[in-house]
Amino acid sequence: MSRKRTSKVRKQASGPRTVNLRASSGRVMWCRTKAGTWRAAKWLVFLAVLGVGVVIGKSTLQKVFLDSEEFALKRVELWQWEGEEMPRLVDHARLAEVTGLDPRASIFAFQLGEVENQLAALPEVKRVRATRRLPDVLRIRVEEREPVAWVESPRQRIIGRNYDHGMLVDADGYCFQPSRAMMEVVNDLPVITTGDRGKDDFVSGQKVKGREFLRALELVKLSKRYLAEAGWSLPAIGLRNDFSLMAKTHTGTVVTFGLYEHERQLEDLLLILDHARKTSRGVERVNLIPERNIPVVFAHAGGNLEAPGSPLESSLEAILTRS
Structure with missing residues (x-):
C-alpha cells in the first residue's frame, strides 16, 4: 500500500543561479573610498598641470607671436582680384574704416575670415581673399563691382x-x-x-x-x-x-x-x-x-x-x- 505524501516540495525556477559577492563590511568600504580618493587626486593633479601648461603656453605664444616685433604688421597690400593693381573703389582708409585693423598690431592679432567677411559685406565688393605673408605682411585681394x-x-x-x-x-x-x-x-x-x-x-x-x-x-x-x-x-x-x-x-x-x-x-x-x-x-x-x-x-x-x-x-x- 503506497504511503501518502504529507509535505510539499517546492521546485526551483529554472535558469542560472547568481551569487552576490559584493561585500559590505566596513574595511571593504574604507578600501573603496581610499581608491576613489586616490583616482580623484590624480585627476586633479593632471588638470592642474594641464592648466599651468596652457597658461605658460599662452604666455609663450603671446611673447613669441603677439608681442614680438618680428611679427608686427608692417605692410598691408591691397590688390585687385587678379593682377598686381590697386583696387579702384577700396583704399587703405576704407579698409581701416571697415575692419578696424590696428597697423601697430601683430600679424596674428586678427582672424583672416573676419577681415574677409567685413569687406565682403560692402555692396561694392563681390568677394575677398586675405592671406598672411610672414613675417609682417597682410595681403588682401578684392573683386569689386565696376x-x-x-x-x-x-x-x-x-x-x-x-x-x-x-x-x-x-x-x-x-x-x-x-x-x-x-x-x-x-x-x-x-x-x-x-x-x-x-x-x-x-x-x-x-x-x-x-x-x-x-x-x-x-x-x-x-x-x-x-x-x-x-x-x-x-x-x-x-x-x-x-x-x-x-x-x-x-x-x-x-x-x-x-x-x-x-x-x-x-x-x-x-x-x-x-x-x-x-x-x-x-x-x-x-x-x-x-x-x-x-x-x-x-x-x-x-x-x-x-x-x-x-x-x-x-x-x-x-x-x-x-x-
Whole structure:
C-alpha cells in the first residue's frame, strides 16, 4: 500500500543561479573610498598641470607671436582680384574704416575670415581673399563691382554725382553708395535719371528690377563702345515714358531713343553727328526711333520735335552743368 505524501516540495525556477559577492563590511568600504580618493587626486593633479601648461603656453605664444616685433604688421597690400593693381573703389582708409585693423598690431592679432567677411559685406565688393605673408605682411585681394553710371531718383532724393546723397550702379544693375575713395573713378560717369516716373526703389546692395531703367543702363554701356572713339558721349540719360528714353550728348544735343535696337540707333546717331560736323552745323535734337526719315533739327534751323523746357529735358540739362 503506497504511503501518502504529507509535505510539499517546492521546485526551483529554472535558469542560472547568481551569487552576490559584493561585500559590505566596513574595511571593504574604507578600501573603496581610499581608491576613489586616490583616482580623484590624480585627476586633479593632471588638470592642474594641464592648466599651468596652457597658461605658460599662452604666455609663450603671446611673447613669441603677439608681442614680438618680428611679427608686427608692417605692410598691408591691397590688390585687385587678379593682377598686381590697386583696387579702384577700396583704399587703405576704407579698409581701416571697415575692419578696424590696428597697423601697430601683430600679424596674428586678427582672424583672416573676419577681415574677409567685413569687406565682403560692402555692396561694392563681390568677394575677398586675405592671406598672411610672414613675417609682417597682410595681403588682401578684392573683386569689386565696376560702376558704370550714377543713379538719380527725385522721388527717393537720390542725386547723381553727389557723394552724400548719390547712388552708383554696376553693369549688372546692382546699386551701391559712393565713397570719397571712389571719386577719381566715378566722378565723370554718366547719370541715369528716373525723372518724374519714379517706379524703382534703389537699395544699396540690391539689383534694380525696372525694365526702363535696365534698358537705359544697356544704352549707357553700348554708347561707351560706339561713341567714345568718335569723341562723343551721353553723360545724361532719362526715362521718358514706357517706350522711349531721352539723352543729352556732351554738346547738348537732345536725343530720343527707343527701349530697344540701341545698336542701330547709335550707328544712326554717329552718321548724323558726323554729317553735322562736316557741314559745320550743330544738331539741336534728333529722334532715333524711326528707321527711315529720321527727324533732325539742326541748330538755328527752326522746327521742334518736342516742346523745349520739358521737366525731363531740364533735369538732363541740370546734370550736364552739375560739377
